[in-house]
Amino acid sequence: MDWNDRFAASGVGRPGPPSVLVGREDVVPTTGRALDVACGRGTVAVWLAARGLAVDAIDAAAAGLALGRELADAEGVSVRWIEADLDDGLPVGPAYDVVVCQRFRDPLLYPAFAGLLAPGGLLVMTVLSTVGDTGGRFRAAPGELRAAFDHLDVLVDEEGDGEAHLVARLR
Template sequence: MSDDDRTRWDAKYADRDLPWPDALGPAAVFTAFRHEFPTAGHAVDVACGQGTAAVWLARRGLQVRGFDVSPIAIEQARALAAGSGVGDRCRFEVVDLDGGLPDGPPADVIYCARFRDRRLDAPMLERLTPGGLLAVTALSQVGSVAGRFRAAPGELREAFAGLEVIAAGEGQGLAWLLARRRIDGAG
């Protein structure tokens, strides 16, 4: 990501207040599936922003690593985790994901909201444990316009075809997928 992109994201987060505790949780499309998210293990939040999903996962009992290109967002995520009593279960890092997904242990949850970089598909799958949960949302061409960072129709299902789909959808400019890696390690 260029310095211009980092500056743009920093400006976006600098204009935001720290989220309220009731804003914690997964993307709205996953609300009905909260019970699918585990209460122990390790999680990775890709492009975590202010950390609302990461902190929610930590409050469920997971150890969470969150990555974002914006140092301002990362500081806000750290403050949110500390203020929510889970600072010891969250590790947030400034990472330019153009360089790939940072190395780390296998993850029981990989969460990625409103960010799409096809180069991360294989590394996310490789990091996911057998039985692990993948939760992804991305801007979509379905119900919107085409664009470099928008998923094409069916793209998420195709990219993660080896996983067992729990729920998925596309429309109104958003694509989303909730899927589990088979226990036998396939997919």
């Protein structure tokens, strides 16, 4: 799949929280730093920036980042957009108060996600899952996120309908 083609055809999105946070937005701080990994069109990154966070957003698809820039401009917020291939790892930098990753799964990066969190930092992840769906190489096994982040304080751990969601805080 060519993500640039897919994003170019999809158009600018609307800012919004990750689906697992709908109705739980109060767990997200309104100050500090946030990282949106595999940000796509940047709808979550712009939502985080509108909440008051300083946001870095990373994706490999230039077309998605361009749509994110357009959305951020329309919403009057600032986001630092980073084009990078996550197969090369996550960027090294300062700790984040919030790290979000939606529908990108690479278990080899799970330790890096936790390592990017500041003390008390919030991790928000959604990956495709075999729970309630068929298998496949991009889908997590049951309990994968919980097991990978069992050293964090888990606030939400949900699996079903082909997705696994985790919201956790660094102790």
